[in-house]
Amino acid sequence: GVFTSNKVKAAPVVLSQQVVAGGSARAVVLNSGGANACTGKPGYADAVAAAEQVAKSLGCEPGHVAVASTGLIGTRLPMDRLLPGITTAASQLSASKGPEAAQAIMTTDTVSKQATVTLSSGVVIGGMAKGAGMMAPALATMLVVVTTDADVSSADLAAALVPATTRTFDRVDIDGCMSTNDTVLLMASGASGVPIAVGSDDWAEFAAGVADVCADLAKQLACDAEGASKLITITVTGAASEADAVDVARSIARSALLKCAIHGEDANWGRVLAAAGTTTSDFDPDLVDVSFNGVLLCAGGVEVGDRVAGAEALKPREVIIAVDLHAGEASATILTSDLTADYVHENSAYST
Amino acid sequence: GVFTSNKVKAAPVVLSQQVVAGGSARAVVLNSGGANACTGKPGYADAVAAAEQVAKSLGCEPGHVAVASTGLIGTRLPMDRLLPGITTAASQLSASKGPEAAQAIMTTDTVSKQATVTLSSGVVIGGMAKGAGMMAPALATMLVVVTTDADVSSADLAAALVPATTRTFDRVDIDGCMSTNDTVLLMASGASGVPIAVGSDDWAEFAAGVADVCADLAKQLACDAEGASKLITITVTGAASEADAVDVARSIARSALLKCAIHGEDANWGRVLAAAGTTTSDFDPDLVDVSFNGVLLCAGGVEVGDRVAGAEALKPREVIIAVDLHAGEASATILTSDLTADYVHENSAYST
Numbered sequence: 126g127v128f129t130s131n132k133v134k135a136a137p138v139v140l141s142q143q144v145v146a147g148g149s150a151r152a153v154v155l156n157s158g159g160a161n162a163c164t165g166k167p168g169y170a171d172a173v174a175a176a177e178q179v180a181k182s183l184g185c186e187p188g189h190v191a192v193a194s195t196g197l198i199g200t201r202l203p204m205d206r207l208l209p210g211i212t213t214a215a216s217q218l219s220a221s222k223g224p225e226a227a228q229a230i231m232t233t234d235t236v237s238k239q240a241t242v243t244l245s246s247g248v249v250i251g252g253m254a255k256g257a258g259m260m261a262p263a264l265a266t267m268l269v270v271v272t273t274d275a276d277v278s279s280a281d282l283a284a285a286l287v288p289a290t291t292r293t294f295d296r297v298d299i300d301g302c303m304s305t306n307d308t309v310l311l312m313a314s315g316a317s318g319v320p321i322a323v324g325s326d327d328w329a330e331f332a333a334g335v336a337d338v339c340a341d342l343a344k345q346l347a348c349d350a351e352g353a354s355k356l357i358t359i360t361v362t363g364a365a366s367e368a369d370a371v372d373v374a375r376s377i378a379r380s381a382l383l384k385c386a387i388h389g390e391d392a393n394w395g396r397v398l399a400a401a402g403t404t405t406s407d408f409d410p411d412l413v414d415v416s417f418n419g420v421l422l423c424a425g426g427v428e429v430g431d432r433v434a435g436a437e438a439l440k441p442r443e444v445i446i447a448v449d450l451h452a453g454e455a456s457a458t459i460l461t462s463d464l465t466a467d468y469v470h471e472n473s474a475y476s477t
Numbered sequence: 478g479v480f481t482s483n484k485v486k487a488a489p490v491v492l493s494q495q496v497v498a499g500g501s502a503r504a505v506v507l508n509s510g511g512a513n514a515c516t517g518k519p520g521y522a523d524a525v526a527a528a529e530q531v532a533k534s535l536g537c538e539p540g541h542v543a544v545a546s547t548g549l550i551g552t553r554l555p556m557d558r559l560l561p562g563i564t565t566a567a568s569q570l571s572a573s574k575g576p577e578a579a580q581a582i583m584t585t586d587t588v589s590k591q592a593t594v595t596l597s598s599g600v601v602i603g604g605m606a607k608g609a610g611m612m613a614p615a616l617a618t619m620l621v622v623v624t625t626d627a628d629v630s631s632a633d634l635a636a637a638l639v640p641a642t643t644r645t646f647d648r649v650d651i652d653g654c655m656s657t658n659d660t661v662l663l664m665a666s667g668a669s670g671v672p673i674a675v676g677s678d679d680w681a682e683f684a685a686g687v688a689d690v691c692a693d694l695a696k697q698l699a700c701d702a703e704g705a706s707k708l709i710t711i712t713v714t715g716a717a718s719e720a721d722a723v724d725v726a727r728s729i730a731r732s733a734l735l736k737c738a739i740h741g742e743d744a745n746w747g748r749v750l751a752a753a754g755t756t757t758s759d760f761d762p763d764l765v766d767v768s769f770n771g772v773l774l775c776a777g778g779v780e781v782g783d784r785v786a787g788a789e790a791l792k793p794r795e796v797i798i799a800v801d802l803h804a805g806e807a808s809a810t811i812l813t814s815d816l817t818a819d820y821v822h823e824n825s826a827y828s829t
Contacts, residue, residue, distance in 0.1 A: 133754030165779040198747025381652040389825025395550025402485030427517040428551040466818035473741025
């Protein structure tokens with residue numbers, strides 16, 4: 126499991142971290158409509174009660190049940206409705222109901238998100254995710270559950286999941302707002318009878334499969350960002366280090382001004398340089414190249430392109446901003462979305 | 478002089494830093510419409526040519542002329558219009574034309590900004606500023622010129638200006654976007670015949686006067702932020718250090734979600750905690766109190782107030798968000814604005 130690094134952690138995150146630390150999760154229960162964050166000890170007791178209800182319904186240990194919640198921060202969950210709901214949901218468990226689960230956890234998401242990969246051994250890795258782009262610490266928390274029928278130890282699952290999330294979910298940055306509830310779980314049932322472990326022949330394929338499912342879900346999250354009209358891929362190359370590349374790409378992804386410009390299909394590349402310049406990354410501004418969807422607009426730090434052609438290049442829904450720092454060999458990519466009036470609208474009146 | 482810390486610095490910033498380092502500025506020329514940033518060596522030559530034209534018009538050394546520019550990044554200035562414009566402007570210099578200068582440097586600003594303080598000695602400190610809230614690295618760069626008729630050395634002016642800007646302009650954070658052109662200049666003519674120096678009896682009053690003018694202009698900038706419908710003052714108290722207080726207040730000020738909620742007069746205080754939790758500041762989330770315009774909504778990290786009363790408290794244009802971390806004695810205040818559809822609109826089609 127991988128969880129939010131926010132100092133303010135929701136009760137279900139605290140509980141699930143303990144479950145993951147124990148190394149054995151048999152089930153996970155997810156609810157939308159309430160984040161169960163900033164709810165104190167009573168909120169934690171609610172998360173425990175949810176896990177106990179799942180354990181009772183499935184006949185497993187309560188300490189083996191992870192919990193994930195998403196919704197408004199600061200209000201208690203309606204336990205009188207949630208506990209019977211768990212019993213009902215448990216009675217309808219079925220191998221064919223993945224799509225319904227993916228749909229049930231949606232909040233401001235406009236489409237459900239699933240991804241699967243089948244390995245050469247027949248092992249399947251599948252996942253579902255919700256979150257309108259990691260954008261909201263309230264309604265649109267990112268929750269992801271990835272499962273596999275491989276027989277993998279808890280420690281080895283972590284060895285596959287942590288690097289996968291570092292380069293996928295951690296590189297989606299819609300509005301710079303870190304949730305109190307973000308949760309990514311990877312669970313292995315062993316049902317395929319195929320044992321996989323760090324160092325085994327098929328480990329690399331398995332780890333890559335986990336990363337592929339995570340990358341697929343991460344892209345689906347960014348595509349469905351609240352109010353977004355563009356999916357923006359920011360690729361920084363020629364960086365002195367991968368950390369520098371991430372730093373520059375993330376700074377660009379967090380420029381509200383640039384995100385407005387892309388929304389308006391305005392090839393205002395100066396906002397890319399202005400954002401890059403706020404980082405401590407090692408590069409010379411007079412060497413930087415910037416292109417929008419392949420149209421080179423800035424070379425060696427000065428304008429070379431045609432802003433009209435640049436604006437034309439911004440018409441597709443998917444926009445690739447490529448930045449070459451000419452400072453080294455490292456690179457990184459961050460996914461984000463544009464900033465729109467619809468984002469403002471969706472987030473200006475949520476809790477009322 | 479205090480300048481942007483952006484690694485990507487506009488040509489006039491580079492030139493003015495040299496002038497300030499020399500310790501003697503006799504004049505400053507400001508233009509709007511073009512930032513003269515990312516324009517390479519030709520852009521730097523344009524800034525030098527502007528300074529030379531001013532020097533010729535006023536009969537001073539070119540090396541004593543500071544230059545400040547604001548506008549679109551990446552395009553050259555129209556020197557064929559700018560140089561004659563300098564001659565015309567110089568011919569109209571007058572002690573009574575401060576308001577016209579303050580108006581001339583406006584871009585997306587909706588009102589001009591000036592402030593004056595008169596000290597007990599009769600010394601006057603006056604300033605003008607432009608910038609729709611430090612929001613834009615392109616059109617809305619923050620340019621500030623403060624002048625005084627006190628007789629103060631260059632080093633002592635810096636001793637007054639640097640701490641003043643640290644707690645005023647540096648604590649306006651509208652959209653997290655640092656400009657390539659931000660410039661604050663403090664110039665002393667000595668015309669009053671009143672000498673003031675670090676350690677003199679009236680030094681504290683002078684330094685406070687400079688800080689007051691800066692604070693007044695900073696608030697005017699925040700009030701006129703692009704698209705803003707609310708002026709938001711975020712005050713963090715009970716922090717372990719001033720750096721922690723600034724860190725938490727700035728993180729809250731940069732939460733796009735919170736800024737949307739304030740715009741919608743939605744008392745979604747959970748977004749304050751979620752933003753605070755992303756910092757490395759030293760505090761216990763279970764002790765934090767949050768109030769909106771005096772209405773306590775969260776105490777000890779959990780909801781205590783009434784969201785309807787909280788929404789009512791958000792109706793005025795000025796909103797004070799008070800956060801007590803209960804971790805120490807330090808405090809800090811950051812000014813910001815709400816995030817609106819008008820901001821998106823203003824910034825989605827600037828360069829075209």
